[in-house]
């Protein structure tokens with residue numbers, strides 16, 4: 001067994017209602033169904049990995065979870081409230097509680113890295129300029145970009161841009177963090193530091209982390225539970241700890257999870 005597995009604690013018994021409830025969610029673009037009948041909870045303070053083949057709908061699921069794309073059927077509840085509510089004020093209030101770093105690590109190229117990280121604080125917090133700067137510098141230091149505050153995004157490497165986007169996602173100290181492929185394009189050391197950061201956020205601040213990833217090493221190191229989206233069946237086929245799924249999950253999930261462990 002990979003010894004990094006030991007550092008992921010078993011998911012604690014859920015306390016109180018789940019943070020997010022996904023109920024009968026079907027996602028589609030026009031008539032093309034991407035995934036159907038998704039039913040799962042996101043528990044407060046867990047690291048949940050969303051896994052599946054390229055194109056199965058992981059990024060699409062994140063867009064539904066954050067309220068950016070409306071379900072074809074079903075709903076996503078955030079602390080009991082429907083994230084796709086028609087009440088714009090309620091939706092804005094819900095969205096403010098979580099941070100998102102997209103797969104592309106999109107940053108505004110007309111602003112410096114520091115300004116990108118301060119932007120959510122300017123929009124959604126009452127922090128004054130010096131406090132915003134201090135916080136932004138601290139978030140950048142957390143992702144290993146402490147010296148890039150004044151850098152222009154186009155001058156950063158892909159991996160650095162990705163980490164800057166994570167710093168921005170952390171700007172408002174969210175209770176829930178959505179990360180789409182955060183370690184893609186990072187060198188092994190930077191990827192391991194990012195794993196460490198996710199565990200620090202979970203264990204130190206009780207932050208919930210929902211992570212899309214292909215990196216098996218990272219999944220086994222940080223994920224409390226793993227949700228598998230099947231590209232052929234177009235629905236979720238497994239949800240359990242990575243180790244339980246590796247040991248006795250469905251065949252396809254076991255094959256997916258054991259590929260990094262073949263000689």
Ligand SMILES: Nc1ncnc2c1ncn2[C@@H]1O[C@H](COP(=O)(O)OP(=O)(O)OP(=O)(O)O)[C@@H](O)[C@H]1O
Nearest residue numbers: 029032034052053054055056057058059060061103
């Ligand atoms: N705007 C769109 N319009 C139509 N189809 C789309 C759109 N965005 C994504 N899709 C389709 O939805 C499916 C799921 O895409 P998605 O990006 O969610 O996959 P993914 O699991 O994140 O893949 P990857 O691992 O490559 O990032 C794909 O078949 C894709 O072609």
Ligand SMILES: [Mg+2]
Nearest residue numbers: 058059060103
């Ligand atoms: Mg994707």
